Every structure is written in C-alpha cells, then in structure tokens.
Amino acid sequence: MSDVMTGQAISEQPVPKTKSRPVHELWRRVWKERWIYALFLPGFAYFIIFKYWPMWGVIMAFENYQPFQGVLGSQWVGLENFQRFFSDPAFWQLFRNTFILAVYNIVFFFPCTIIVALLLNELRIHWFKSSVQTLIYIPHFFSWTVVVGITYMLLTTQGGLVNELLNMVGLHQVNFLESSAWFRPLIVIQDIWKETGWGTIIFLAALAGVNVELYEAARIDGANRLQQLWHVTLPAIRGVIIIMFILRLGSFLDVGFEQIWLMLNAMNRDVGEVFDTYVYTLGLQQGQFSYSAAIGLFKSVVGLILVLGANKVAKLFGEEGIY
Amino acid sequence: MEAKKRSMMAGSAVAAGALLLTTVVSGCGGSSGGNTSNSGAASGSKSQGPVTISMIYDFAGKEFPKAGNEVQRAIEKYTNTKLNIQALPSTTYAQKIPVMVASGDLPDVIAGDPHAQGSSWLLNAIQQGQFWDLTPYIKQYPKLFNINPVILKNAEVNGHLYGLPRVRPLARNVTFVRADWLKNLGLQVPKTLNQYLDMLRKFTHDDPDKDGKNDTFGASVTTAFATTVDSFAVAFGAPNNWEVVNGKFIKDVDTPQYLQGLEFEKKMYDEHLVNSDSAVIQRPQWEGYFFDGKAGSIGNTSNTGDAYLASLKQNNPKAEITAFSALKAPNGKIRVPAGPGYNGELMFPKSSVKTEAQLKQILDFFEKLDERPMANLLAYGIEGKDYTVKNGKAVINPNSDYMDTVGYPYRYTLGVVDPTTYAIPAANLSAIDKLTNKLVEENDKYAVVDPTYTLTSPTYQQRGAQLDKLLTDANTQFLLGKITVQQWKAQVKKWHEEGGDQIAKEYAEAYAKQQK
Structure with a gap:
C-alpha cells in the first residue's frame, strides 16, 4: 500500500531528463517533495507500529505462552488452543450470543444511520439541521461507563425513573437490567442512541455530493419528494452504503466489549457472554494469554472471510466493492 | 523503465523508512531521558x-x-x-x-x-x-x-x-447495623439467624428511621463484592468451600446444609428485605444504600467500622452503628467461615x-x-x-x-503483621473498633477452615474462575427467582461434569501427598 502511494507521488512528477544517477535523482525529488512525504509519514508510522508490528504476536495463539518466558521462549503447541476452543462447552453459546448481537446490530442499527442521514438531508432550514446534527453527535463522545450509568439510573428497580413511572400508572415493575429477555434490546437501543448520529456523517457527505440537476430533472418529470428519494437519492449513495456495509462486516464479531461487559451480570450472562467478554475473563483476568489470542484470531479470520465474501458478492452485482 | 520505476519505489520506501526511524529514535530519546533520572536514584542507593x-x-x-x-x-x-x-x-x-x-x-x-x-x-x-x-x-x-x-x-x-x-x-466478616434503628424499634443486636431475619423484616416494614415513609430495607447486598450466601450455608453446617471426609473432597454445594443456607437467603429476597438490584450494582451503590440510610445493615470486613461510621455521619450526624458476626443456627450451633x-x-x-x-x-x-x-x-x-x-x-x-x-x-497495604502488635497500646479505641476486635477474636472459636488453601489443583488453576462463576451465577439466579431448585441442582451437576469432579480428585491427591 505504501509503495503504491509513494509511486503515485513520484509518477506525478515530470519525466527526468538525465537518467545517469537514478538514486541521487530520487533523493533530490524526495527532498523536493519533502512536505508531501512528511504528511504521509504519520499514517505510515501508524500502520507499521500499531497494525503490522503487533501482528507477530499472533504466534502466541499457537504456543503455551508464559509471560516470563516471552513469545520466543514459550512452548509451541500448534493447534491445541484452537482444539480446546472448539470443544469448549461454552463455544456454541458464545458463538450464538455474539452472532445474534452482531446480526441485530446490522439489522437495526445500520439502517438507522442511513434513515437519519436521509431525514437530515431533507431538512431545508439550515440552522435547524446543523443544530440537530450537533446534538445527535454528542452521545458518541460519552464513554460507555456513562451510558450504562444513565441506563442504570433510568431502569433500576431500586427507584429508577422508568420503573417509578410504571408504578405510578399501576403496572408491574420490570427488571430490565437483570433479565435475559431485555439484554439484547437494551444493547441495541444503547447502540442506536449513542452512535447513530456519528454514523450519519459519511452518508451526509455522500448525500452532499449528489448532483442537484438530477433532482431538478426528476421534479420536471413530476416526481414527488418520496419518489425523488427512491429514484435519485438512494441510487446515488448506494455505492457508499455497500462500502460501509462491507467494512462493517470486517468487525462483524466485535460487538463492543466495554458496553457488554458493563451490562453483563449473573442474570443475563446466558445471552450476554460473547467472545470479547470471554477473552477478557480468560486472558486478562486469568492470564491465559495463548487461549485468548487463539479466540481473537478466530474472530479476525471470520471477519476476513465475511469481508472477502461480501466484496465478491458486491462485485457480482456490478458494484465497486472496497478494492 | 519498469525496472527503473520499481527501484525508485523501493528507494522511496527506504527513504520513508529512514525518516520514520528518526522519529522513533527521537521518541525513544525522550523516554530514555526519564530512565536516566530513575537509574540515577538507583545508583545513589x-x-x-x-x-x-x-x-x-x-x-x-x-x-x-x-x-x-x-x-x-x-x-x-x-x-x-x-x-x-x-x-x-x-x-x-x-x-x-x-x-x-x-x-x-x-x-x-x-x-x-x-x-x-x-x-x-x-x-x-x-x-x-x-x-x-x-x-x-x-x-x-x-x-x-x-x-x-x-x-x-x-x-x-x-x-x-x-x-x-x-x-x-x-474470620473477619462482620455485619454493621444501624444502632439508632435498633433503638427506635426496641430491638437487640441479633444473636441467631432467626433474630437476624426478624430484624431485617422490621427494618423493612416498621419505619426504623421514623420519618413516616416506607423507604427503608433490611440489608444492602451485592453479588459483585461480598458473597453472603456462603456464610449462611456455613452457619447451617455446610463446609467452608470444601471438606475432607475420609480423604475425599466434598464441595459445599453438594451438602443439604448449603441449600438450607441458600433458601434462608432466598427468603430475604422473596420478602424484599434486601435491594432487588444486587446482581447489577457495584461497590459504590452497594455501600451507598447503607450510607444514605436506605439499608439498615451491610456486611464487610471488621476493619471498615470507623470508615463506615464516618461516611454515615456525613449524611446523618445522628446515625450510630453497632456490629455482630457469628449467628446461631436453628440447630444451636455457631459456625463462621474462616478466610x-x-x-x-x-x-x-x-x-x-x-x-x-x-x-x-x-x-x-x-x-x-x-x-x-x-x-x-x-x-x-x-x-x-x-x-x-x-x-x-x-x-x-x-x-x-x-x-x-x-x-x-x-x-493495610504495606503492613505485614498487624502494627498494633508492636505499637504502644491505645487508650481510647473507638467503640466500633473495640467491638469488632472482640467479635473477630470470638470468631476464632467458631471458624471453619477451607482445607484447600494450602493445596493446588491444575484444573482449578485453568478453569476455576469459569467454574466458580457457574455456581455463583446459579446461586444468584436461584435467589432472584429465575431458576428453581431443580435447575439449580442441574447447574451443580454441570459444574461436576465440566471440571468439579476433576478438581476434587486433584485436591485429594495433593492432600494425600501433604499428609505423608
């Protein structure tokens, strides 16, 4: 990737007249475009330091890693950790819980961002549009601890607002927080409340780029607002929607550790325990680093397969895909 | 031309790498500066x-x-x-x-x-x-x-x-109680499990704070921090975690007394004598119920008395506390789990x-x-x-x-032996400290020891946390009425199958080795 980028930066230069000392020539050009290289450096460094360099730690998943012996000194066990994982009594429960939450996320949360973006796009009063946008961005900057704290205060059976209201109208209290049935809806609602606004940004950017003439032409043809939305707006941003969807699949099984960990308790663990929380308990709290690395690797492989698959499908349908 | 282009790309990658290296090295320079000052202090030693x-x-x-x-x-x-x-x-x-x-x-x-x-x-x-x-x-x-x-x-x-x-x-677990509430209701500090339950009921229903509102409950509990169920089970005669019988290791949940303790505690939940959100709350809310004058009692270690009284007085200067520890079971015996x-x-x-x-x-x-x-x-x-x-x-x-x-x-972090062992005697220990010191001393007589403290089991090392969670979750679900006794027993059976039996075997082997 980095080669491609630098290659482009250079190919935009005029073809050099003298070819006698290419290396010297190259350095001269690098120096000439030094500020462009400087701009490129942080991104390059980021990927090397935080993405590529740590990858070698993946071999932990094939070892019986012991902290004091280090990655190189630990015993090699091959696929033992994976065998243990797939035969773990908890495996199918974890898989089901993670999968359902991930599907809920895509089915309920993902369309929300598109719908809200479309709604915002239809607003014509500028100050109203921008203030709504700002307001719905705000929850994104709250930490999950705060969001879960608010949820607790609203829903606790010990004087929570919602349960007090239910009491007042003569209904039974609902123990939202200690219930398996309410766990998934709560997670999805929290997600929608916190992240929808932020998720609209890319769609709004795409919507801003739709050619205005298309709308004018549609109006002349007699299309009403809904028909314009269906025949002009949505097709125009279809590519972006598909790209966002594919990218989302890459982190399909990352269902948000912090949020779920904070919402998890003895009463909803049967539906709430997911790969991430399990890895945390085993890996960080019990120090079974190799086993949790193996689970993490499994998750990444699933994400990779989904991205490759979805991209292929998108291309079959004549879309651009992500590469 | 193609070859030329490639070499140029490689060259530029090297250039970028070199620039990158410079930043990394300078970054290290900063942190090594910090280290120098440290090692300076160390070499001074x-x-x-x-x-x-x-x-x-x-x-x-x-x-x-x-x-x-x-x-x-x-x-x-x-x-x-x-x-x-x-x-x-x-x-x-x-x-x-x-x-x-x-x-x-x-x-x-x-x-x-x-x-x-x-x-x-x-x-x-x-x-x-x-x-x-x-x-x-x-x-x-x-x-x-x-x-x-x-x-x-x-x-x-x-x-x-x-x-x-x-x-x-x-055995240092004590229960702190609002002494002023006891006084308002004309109650004594409980000595038996039944008196304790009675106290919780009156704290919940008889307006112990005399404000004319039904806004109190008996005890603040959380499953995140203190496990009260184990101490009730031990009081009823269950082992403290494990018991050795003829060289075999018996887990507490396999004894009928454990279920008695569990059912005793379930009464507290069923009658709403304790907070209903015990599975959700963490330490601040759990202690908050006691400090805010909502709950009349709370269990913790004996050394927290002074701090609890101080926090309580911040909200209500008239609040007083007392404490108790071992409670007599219906069978007349007194047992407390030893840590x-x-x-x-x-x-x-x-x-x-x-x-x-x-x-x-x-x-x-x-x-x-x-x-x-x-x-x-x-x-x-x-x-x-x-x-x-x-x-x-x-x-x-x-x-x-x-x-x-x-x-x-x-x-409590650096002290190895209790500092009062070597310090001058105190002339005026606070009343609550005096009391808890006495309670803890008395507890030595009733303490039931967990035989596995000195033993290791490889299975428990590897899967113990998961297995413990299986049982504590089952307890919580039973207490809050999510599962029945039969379902609770099924969870215990699952615990045996998923490693409990293996742990018992390993403990027995380690124990036999130790006895030689």
Whole structure:
C-alpha cells in the first residue's frame, strides 16, 4: 500500500531528463517533495507500529505462552488452543450470543444511520439541521461507563425513573437490567442512541455530493419528494452504503466489549457472554494469554472471510466493492 | 523503465523508512531521558543514600495520597528509603496486574495472591521461579515473620513462602447495623439467624428511621463484592468451600446444609428485605444504600467500622452503628467461615530485584516498619495530629482522617503483621473498633477452615474462575427467582461434569501427598 502511494507521488512528477544517477535523482525529488512525504509519514508510522508490528504476536495463539518466558521462549503447541476452543462447552453459546448481537446490530442499527442521514438531508432550514446534527453527535463522545450509568439510573428497580413511572400508572415493575429477555434490546437501543448520529456523517457527505440537476430533472418529470428519494437519492449513495456495509462486516464479531461487559451480570450472562467478554475473563483476568489470542484470531479470520465474501458478492452485482 | 520505476519505489520506501526511524529514535530519546533520572536514584542507593523501592499494590481507599505526603515522608525518613508507589483500586488492580506481569516490566514489590481465584498466571510464574523464595529468610527477620503458623502455611505454595502475607484475622466478616434503628424499634443486636431475619423484616416494614415513609430495607447486598450466601450455608453446617471426609473432597454445594443456607437467603429476597438490584450494582451503590440510610445493615470486613461510621455521619450526624458476626443456627450451633488469614502477599520479582543484597534491603525495609515508631505511625497515624501519647498510651483523635491518609494507603497495604502488635497500646479505641476486635477474636472459636488453601489443583488453576462463576451465577439466579431448585441442582451437576469432579480428585491427591 505504501509503495503504491509513494509511486503515485513520484509518477506525478515530470519525466527526468538525465537518467545517469537514478538514486541521487530520487533523493533530490524526495527532498523536493519533502512536505508531501512528511504528511504521509504519520499514517505510515501508524500502520507499521500499531497494525503490522503487533501482528507477530499472533504466534502466541499457537504456543503455551508464559509471560516470563516471552513469545520466543514459550512452548509451541500448534493447534491445541484452537482444539480446546472448539470443544469448549461454552463455544456454541458464545458463538450464538455474539452472532445474534452482531446480526441485530446490522439489522437495526445500520439502517438507522442511513434513515437519519436521509431525514437530515431533507431538512431545508439550515440552522435547524446543523443544530440537530450537533446534538445527535454528542452521545458518541460519552464513554460507555456513562451510558450504562444513565441506563442504570433510568431502569433500576431500586427507584429508577422508568420503573417509578410504571408504578405510578399501576403496572408491574420490570427488571430490565437483570433479565435475559431485555439484554439484547437494551444493547441495541444503547447502540442506536449513542452512535447513530456519528454514523450519519459519511452518508451526509455522500448525500452532499449528489448532483442537484438530477433532482431538478426528476421534479420536471413530476416526481414527488418520496419518489425523488427512491429514484435519485438512494441510487446515488448506494455505492457508499455497500462500502460501509462491507467494512462493517470486517468487525462483524466485535460487538463492543466495554458496553457488554458493563451490562453483563449473573442474570443475563446466558445471552450476554460473547467472545470479547470471554477473552477478557480468560486472558486478562486469568492470564491465559495463548487461549485468548487463539479466540481473537478466530474472530479476525471470520471477519476476513465475511469481508472477502461480501466484496465478491458486491462485485457480482456490478458494484465497486472496497478494492 | 519498469525496472527503473520499481527501484525508485523501493528507494522511496527506504527513504520513508529512514525518516520514520528518526522519529522513533527521537521518541525513544525522550523516554530514555526519564530512565536516566530513575537509574540515577538507583545508583545513589549504592552509596549510603536512601534505597529506592518501587512497588505496585491494590488499596481500598478512595484516593491515594500524593507522593511526598507527610506519612510517606515519615516512612521514607525512618527507613532511609525512597518509595515509588503505584496504587490502584482493588478491581482495577486485579485486571491490570496480569498484563503487567505479561509485559515483564514489574516494580520491585507487587501485591498478589497465588491462591486467589483466577491467579493461575501468578502460580505459573512462581513455579517457573520468577519470584524470590522467602523461606530461607524467615528466621532472619523475627518481627516480620511473627505470624500465626496456620496463616503462614495458608500463604505457602508447595511448602515454600513466596511473599509476605498481609496478615488479617482468620474470620473477619462482620455485619454493621444501624444502632439508632435498633433503638427506635426496641430491638437487640441479633444473636441467631432467626433474630437476624426478624430484624431485617422490621427494618423493612416498621419505619426504623421514623420519618413516616416506607423507604427503608433490611440489608444492602451485592453479588459483585461480598458473597453472603456462603456464610449462611456455613452457619447451617455446610463446609467452608470444601471438606475432607475420609480423604475425599466434598464441595459445599453438594451438602443439604448449603441449600438450607441458600433458601434462608432466598427468603430475604422473596420478602424484599434486601435491594432487588444486587446482581447489577457495584461497590459504590452497594455501600451507598447503607450510607444514605436506605439499608439498615451491610456486611464487610471488621476493619471498615470507623470508615463506615464516618461516611454515615456525613449524611446523618445522628446515625450510630453497632456490629455482630457469628449467628446461631436453628440447630444451636455457631459456625463462621474462616478466610486464609491474609489479604494478598507482597512479592518480589526476580526480574527487578536482581540480587540477594537487594532483596535483603527490601526485607529490611519491611522489618523496620515493625519497629515501634513505624508501628505507631501505621496503627495510629501522625503523632500530634492523629493521636497523642498519654501515660505511654495512644490517645486517638476521633476527628482525624487517619483511614484516608494512613489506614487504606499504607497500613493495610504495606503492613505485614498487624502494627498494633508492636505499637504502644491505645487508650481510647473507638467503640466500633473495640467491638469488632472482640467479635473477630470470638470468631476464632467458631471458624471453619477451607482445607484447600494450602493445596493446588491444575484444573482449578485453568478453569476455576469459569467454574466458580457457574455456581455463583446459579446461586444468584436461584435467589432472584429465575431458576428453581431443580435447575439449580442441574447447574451443580454441570459444574461436576465440566471440571468439579476433576478438581476434587486433584485436591485429594495433593492432600494425600501433604499428609505423608
């Protein structure tokens, strides 16, 4: 990737007249475009330091890693950790819980961002549009601890607002927080409340780029607002929607550790325990680093397969895909 | 042309790499500057200057006092040391320390408990010889190792001592009760389980705070912090976790008495005598119910009495507390579960404490903490501020912030032997401290010991936390009415199948070996 980028930066230069000392020539050009290289450096460094360099730690998943012996000194066990994982009594429960939450996320949360973006796009009063946008961005900057704290205060059976209201109208209290049935809806609602606004940004950017003439032409043809939305707006941003969807699949099984960990308790663990929380308990709290690395690797492989698959499908349908 | 282009690309990649390297190196330069100052302090220790000791430990207070505070200065001056302390709340600590061990970048002293649930990483590290074995030094430091042999044995791993156990009473769980509520209702401190239940009922229904509102309940409970069910089960006659019968290991949940204890506690939930959100709340809310005058009682360790009373008085100056511990079961017997007798061990990693001479310097530091001036400091605080001396006894200033400045940050974290052992006697212990000291002493008679404290089971090491969670979750679900007794028993059966039986076998083998 980095080669491609630098290659482009250079190919935009005029073809050099003298070819006698290419290396010297190259350095001269690098120096000439030094500020462009400087701009490129942080991104390059980021990927090397935080993405590529740590990858070698993946071999932990094939070892019986012991902290004091280090990655190189630990015993090699091959696929033992994976065998243990797939035969773990908890495996199918974890898989089901993670999968359902991930599907809920895509089915309920993902369309929300598109719908809200479309709604915002239809607003014509500028100050109203921008203030709504700002307001719905705000929850994104709250930490999950705060969001879960608010949820607790609203829903606790010990004087929570919602349960007090239910009491007042003569209904039974609902123990939202200690219930398996309410766990998934709560997670999805929290997600929608916190992240929808932020998720609209890319769609709004795409919507801003739709050619205005298309709308004018549609109006002349007699299309009403809904028909314009269906025949002009949505097709125009279809590519972006598909790209966002594919990218989302890459982190399909990352269902948000912090949020779920904070919402998890003895009463909803049967539906709430997911790969991430399990890895945390085993890996960080019990120090079974190799086993949790193996689970993490499994998750990444699933994400990779989904991205490759979805991209292929998108291309079959004549879309651009992500590469 | 193609070849030319490729070489240019490679060249530019190298160029970029070179630039990158420069930034990385300069980044390292910054941090190595920080290290230099550290090693400067360390090399200073080789001369007669103060010894630098770095440590990380957990503590139960709210905020750790800033470095250079009066108490730490006094300790550093007396022991001729420079302390670099990193202190974290217990829950954060338990999550952070395995990662620190994994990174290999450890201070000279860490707090850890190789016997605690989910400490297999620590036990592994010990078995690999990563920590100093203190067994040879026990005789050299008579004050430091003046420890009840039962507790010392509980702290050992395979017959060797790898840390300084922070000694605590064996059975130190007490229940704090609102004395003013008892008085309002004309009740006595409960002595039996049934009286206790009766008290909870009256606290819930009879308006103990006399404000004319039905806004109180009996006890504040949380499943996140204290497990009350085990103490009820033991009171009814169940073993404390495990019991050895003819060389075989019986788990508490397999006894009918355990279910009796569980059903007793279920009554408290069914009748709404305790808060209904016990599975959700964490420590602040759990203690909050008691401090805010909503709950009439709360269980915790005996040393929290003063702090609890102080927090309670902040909200309600008229509030008073008293305490009780062992309760008589309907069968007339009194039993309380005994803990290991220590709260974590202070351990010395060989990766940072490289030589025996360094180890001895650190042990000297802890031995010095047991000399009278230091023992006085840890037990009572700063003389003239937290206490005064009168006729050779410490007169404690009732308004001092001792717990926040000395108790939580230094006494309960660095103290190995209870400092009152070596300090001058106290002239005026607070009433609640006197009472809890007495309760804890009495408990020794009723204490039921967990035989597995000194044993290790590889399966428990690997899967113990998961298996324990299976049982505690089942208990919570039963108490809150989500599952029936039959379903609870099914969970116990599952526990047996998924590793419980194996653990029992391994304990039995380890026990047989130990008995030889």
